[in-house]
Amino acid sequence: MYAVINSGGKQARVAVGETVEVELLASEPGDELRLTPLLLVDGEEVVTDRVALAEAAVVAKVVGETKGPKINGFTYKAKARARRRYGHRQRYTTLEITGIESAAAAGSAAK
16 A cells, blocks of 8 residues: 655655655654555555545654755856855755555545
8 A cells, every 4th residue: 555645745655664855844753643544455455536635644653853965056147256156955854654544434435
């Protein structure tokens, strides 16, 4: 069984036991989050109905925060001696997927 979740404007395919990095969330390590899936696949059954997905949930535990790679940028304007260097390092929240809950109604509503 796996699900597709949406967090921070990006989608990720998750299964139980996996760790995934999502955009920074306002939560502490050890907190439990319940995310609403966009898609739920259980063997041959695929659930995409919004009503059925509203009853389903992906349960995740916050492991901690990490940082992405350093990105160096440089801008300049020709013939004006104007230039600027900058750097950016995105912060992420690491989640461990502990469970995917699909209500019994989620399976019957998809049919």
